[in-house]
Amino acid sequence: MMFVRGLEECDAAQVSALFNRVYGEDYFYPEIYLPSVIYHHNRTRRWQSVVALLGGHIVGHALLWRSSEDDRRAELAMIVVDPQARGQGVATRMGRHLCDLARRQHLAVLTIKMVASHVWTQRLGAALGFQATGLLLDYVDSPICHPARETAILGVLPLQALPLPLTGMPGDQPSWLAPLIEQFGAVSAGAAGDRAALTKITVQDDRLDLIIECANHFSLIEASRLSSTRMTHVWVRMDANLAMALSVLHQAGYADMGLALGPGRHWYWLLQRGFSGRSLQLHSPTARALLASVKQQALHAEAC
Numbered sequence: 001m002m003f004v005r006g007l008e009e010c011d012a013a014q015v016s017a018l019f020n021r022v023y024g025e026d027y028f029y030p031e032i033y034l035p036s037v038i039y040h041h042n043r044t045r046r047w048q049s050v051v052a053l054l055g056g057h058i059v060g061h062a063l064l065w066r067s068s069e070d071d072r073r074a075e076l077a078m079i080v081v082d083p084q085a086r087g088q089g090v091a092t093r094m095g096r097h098l099c100d101l102a103r104r105q106h107l108a109v110l111t112i113k114m115v116a117s118h119v120w121t122q123r124l125g126a127a128l129g130f131q132a133t134g135l136l137l138d139y140v141d142s143p144i145c146h147p148a149r150e151t152a153i154l155g156v157l158p159l160q161a162l163p164l165p166l167t168g169m170p171g172d173q174p175s176w177l178a179p180l181i182e183q184f185g186a187v188s189a190g191a192a193g194d195r196a197a198l199t200k201i202t203v204q205d206d207r208l209d210l211i212i213e214c215a216n217h218f219s220l221i222e223a224s225r226l227s228s229t230r231m232t233h234v235w236v237r238m239d240a241n242l243a244m245a246l247s248v249l250h251q252a253g254y255a256d257m258g259l260a261l262g263p264g265r266h267w268y269w270l271l272q273r274g275f276s277g278r279s280l281q282l283h284s285p286t287a288r289a290l291l292a293s294v295k296q297q298a299l300h301a302e303a304c
Contacts, residue, residue, distance in 0.1 A: 002059070002088065004097045007049035012038040014058045015051065022080050028140060032078060048074075050097050052081075052090045059085035062094040064102060064110070069263055072108040076128075076157075079121065091120070095128045099157065108160045111261060116151040122283035130155030131183045132284035134258025135291065136233060137275035141205065151280055153287050154260050154270075158184060164259070164267055165189040165238045176289035180259060189240045199223070208232040211262070215245035224252030231274035235260060238267045245269075255297040258290050 007015070012035035019032045031037045041047040045066060052060030059082040064074040076098055081090045102110055112130050114122045125132070133156050138149040156162070163185040166173075199219050200211040208230050212219050215236050226232055234254060236245050246256070249271050257270035277295075282288045 002052055002054045002085075002090065002093065004050050004052050004060075004093050007038070007042050007051055007061075009039050011049075011051050011058060012036070015049070015061045018058060018061060018082060019078075019080055022083065029078065047078075048098070048101065049078075050094050050101075052085075052094055054085055054088075054090075058082075060090040060094055062091070062098055064098050070265060072106070073261075073265060074102060074107055074110055076110055076112045076130075079124070091124050092127055095124055099128055103159055108158075109162060109261065109265060110157040110159065112155040112157070114153040114155055116153060116280040116282065119281050119283055122153060122287075125153075125155045126283060128157065130157045131180065132258075132287045133180060134260045134270045135272075135287060135294070136257065136270070137272055137294070138231060139207070139233075148276065148278060153282065153284065154258070156184075156261050161185065162261070162265065162267075163187040174256065174293055176258065176286055176293055179286050189238065189242065191240055206230055209235075211235045211237075211268070212245070213237050215239065215241040217244075217248075220245055220248040224248060228253060228273060232272065233257075234271040234273075235262055235268040236271065237262065238269055242269060246271075250297075255294045256290075257294065258286075 015038055016033055016035045019027050025033070027033070031041070038049070042049050047063045047065055049061060049063040051058045060080065062079040063077055065077045067073040076095060079091055079094065099110065112125050114125045132153050134154040136152040136154065139152045140150050164181060165188070166181065166186040167188045199213065199222065202209045208226065210223055210226070210232060212223060212234065223234060234249065236242065236249070246269065252273070254271035254273045257272045260268050260270050262268040280291060282291060
C-alpha cells in the first residue's frame with residue numbers, strides 16, 4: 001500500500017538516487033544530488049519535502065519551495081516518480097498532500113512551473129487546481145528534449161484572493177485573458193510611476209530576463225533597444241501604464257506570453273522576443289490559446 005509522509009533525514013540519499021535514476025546527472029537543480037543539502041533545506045524549512053513509499057521503498061518526491069522574499073508563498077516543485085510506479089497516482093497524492101499542507105499553514109498562493117515535454121506534469125497541475133497563466137518559451141536547457149530547449153508553463157493556485165489589476169484598461173483584451181479574469185477576478189489598475197525600483201536584468205545562458213517595475217517611457221525605450229539577437233523575457237509590472245508599455249514593446253518585436261505572479265505577489269505581464277517556434281503539446285486551453293496568439297503576433301510582425 002502506498003502512503004505519503006514528510007521527509008526524514010535517512011530519506012535524503014534515496015531521494016537523490018531517485019532523481020539520478022530518472023534524470024541522470026542533468027536535473028536543473030543540482031542541489032538534489034547532495035543528500036546533506038536536501039536535509040539541510042528541509043531542516044531550515046526552505047524546502048518542505050514529502051516522499052511516497054510503496055512496499056517500504058521511496059517511489060516519489062515532491063516539495064514546497066518557500067519563497068525567501070514572501071513567507072506566504074511557495075512553489076510546488078521537484079516532483080519525481082519512479083518509472084516502475086507511474087500510473088498509480090503517486091504524483092497526485094503527493095501534490096494533494098502538499099496543497100493541503102499549504103492551506104493548513106495559511107499560505108496565500110502556490111505556483112508551479114510545468115514543462116511542455118511532460119504532458120503528465122501539466123495534467124497534474126490542472127488536477128490540483130492550478131490555472132495556467134503564462135508561457136516561457138525555450139526557457140532552459142533540458143535532458144528531456146535535448147537539443148531543443150524546454151518550455152515552461154506557469155501555473156498559479158490562489159489560496160487567497162489575487163485579483164488582476166485590469167479594470168479600466170483601454171483597448172481590446174486578448175482571448176486568453178478571459179479565463180484568468182474568471183479565475184482570479186479583476187480590480188482597478190494601480191497608479192503608475194510611484195515606484196523608484198530600477199529595471200532588473202539577469203543573464204541565463206544566452207537568455208536575458210528583464211523585470212520592469214516601473215513602466216515609464218524611459219524604461220520601455222531601454223528595453224526596446226536591447227539586442228534582438230538574444231532571446232529576451234520581459235516581465236512588466238501591471239499598472240495604469242500597461243497599455244502604453246505593451247504598445248511600445250509590441251512595436252519592438254516582443255510577443256505576449258501571458259501573466260506571471262512576481263515579487264510581492266504582484267502581477268506581471270510577460271513578453272518575449274526570440275524563440276524557436278517548434279510545436280508543443282499543451283494540455284491547458286489557456287496555454288494553447290496563448291501559443292496561438294504568439295503565432296498570430298509573429299505572422300503580423302512578418303507582414304509589417
